[in-house]
Amino acid sequence: MKNIFGMTVPEISQVLKEWNIAPYRAKQIAEWMYQRNAVSFEEMTNLPKTLRQKLMENFMFFRAELKARLDSQDGSTTKFLLSFADGIAVETVLMRHSYGNSICVSTQAGCNIGCAFCASTLHGLDRNLTRGEILSQVIFINELLKTEGKKVDTVVIMGSGEPLMNYENVVGFIRLLHEPYCLYMGYRNVTLSTSGIVPEIYALAEENIQITLSISLHAANQDLRTRLMPINNKFPLKDVVAAAKNYGDKTKRRVTYEYILIKDLNDTDDFAAALAGLLRGQLASVNLIPINPVIERDFQRPSQERIDAFEACLTRHHVTVTVRREMGRDIQAACGQLRNKYLVQ
Numbered sequence: 001m002k003n004i005f006g007m008t009v010p011e012i013s014q015v016l017k018e019w020n021i022a023p024y025r026a027k028q029i030a031e032w033m034y035q036r037n038a039v040s041f042e043e044m045t046n047l048p049k050t051l052r053q054k055l056m057e058n059f060m061f062f063r064a065e066l067k068a069r070l071d072s073q074d075g076s077t078t079k080f081l082l083s084f085a086d087g088i089a090v091e092t093v094l095m096r097h098s099y100g101n102s103i104c105v106s107t108q109a110g111c112n113i114g115c116a117f118c119a120s121t122l123h124g125l126d127r128n129l130t131r132g133e134i135l136s137q138v139i140f141i142n143e144l145l146k147t148e149g150k151k152v153d154t155v156v157i158m159g160s161g162e163p164l165m166n167y168e169n170v171v172g173f174i175r176l177l178h179e180p181y182c183l184y185m186g187y188r189n190v191t192l193s194t195s196g197i198v199p200e201i202y203a204l205a206e207e208n209i210q211i212t213l214s215i216s217l218h219a220a221n222q223d224l225r226t227r228l229m230p231i232n233n234k235f236p237l238k239d240v241v242a243a244a245k246n247y248g249d250k251t252k253r254r255v256t257y258e259y260i261l262i263k264d265l266n267d268t269d270d271f272a273a274a275l276a277g278l279l280r281g282q283l284a285s286v287n288l289i290p291i292n293p294v295i296e297r298d299f300q301r302p303s304q305e306r307i308d309a310f311e312a313c314l315t316r317h318h319v320t321v322t323v324r325r326e327m328g329r330d331i332q333a334a335c336g337q338l339r340n341k342y343l344v345q
């Protein structure tokens with residue numbers, strides 16, 4: 001049976017039309033699901049009983065369910081393990097910043113991209129998440145924040161999975177999030193992070209949705225990037241940067257490049273200069289991420305002096321750079337670690 005959670009108003013209207021029911025009911029159903037926290041059709045009390053019965057007979061109504069939760073000691077970060085109808089579970093992270101609440105959603109259960117520094121890929125890919133399953137992570141946390149008089153302000157698509165390998169569901173999710181009957185979130189409040197799936201980066205530039213594109217770069221030369229990210233064999237560094245530049249040119253949005261700093265691997269001034277050279281002439285900024293050591297992997301965090309020196313070198317080369325503030329280190333905020341713990345239990 002199809003899950004109604006994740007359907008758009010036009011899609012629901014189409015079903016209602018086949019049932020000879022007025023299309024305005026579709027918006028009521030969507031509002032119950034996405035804005036009024038209904039967990040069953042029975043709660044949709046402004047719908048006729050006969051319609052609720054028909055919906056029940058034809059659709060499943062499943063939202064994300066909480067399996068586990070970890071709060072950082074400073075209260076800034078909460079990691080949730082959320083499960084779906086078939087029992088599969090993914091991580092979603094809430095980060096409370098002074099400027100608003102940001103959440104990081106997963107788009108696949110597991111991942112098969114194989115980045116060397118990532119815990120999400122250790123058990124491979126289970127499956128793509130549907131549009132509704134991605135949305136249900138946002139709605140779950142938004143409902144939680146509502147009880148504190150708050151809401152989800154920004155969404156980063158940076159949890160487990162490669163979003164551009166699940167293109168239709170991810171773009172459908174972003175469009176649904178933007179609908180007035182859903183969270184009415186501005187496209188500019190959404191960031192999508194990719195390991196560099198070149199054809200889909202070009203496709204995304206044509207979608208007419210002005211989200212921020214973030215490229216997981218992590219190395220400024222072909223060989224080292226291939227060692228860290230095997231996908232670089234298929235989509236070489238120069239093609240990824242060209243596709244990202246095209247995205248920036250088309251959307252007029254600044255592209256962000258993420259660069260995980262790993263001790264003695266990619267953290268020298270020479271690498272910083274190469275990175276600056278690669279991005280010359282682009283509307284771009286670099287986000288430095290000192291690595292959060294992954295228990296299952298053998299990478300170390302550089303010293304604070306080295307991190308500062310790398311940042312300073314980029315600045316000298318006129319690259320806009322930020323260093324990601326550490327949040328939730330005490331709750332294993334590196335992506336995939338809570339889920340892996342759950343999988344091996």
Ligand code: SF4
Nearest residue numbers: 111113115118121161
């Ligand atoms: S960093 Fe992202 S794309 Fe790479 S393996 Fe992890 S989840 Fe997949």
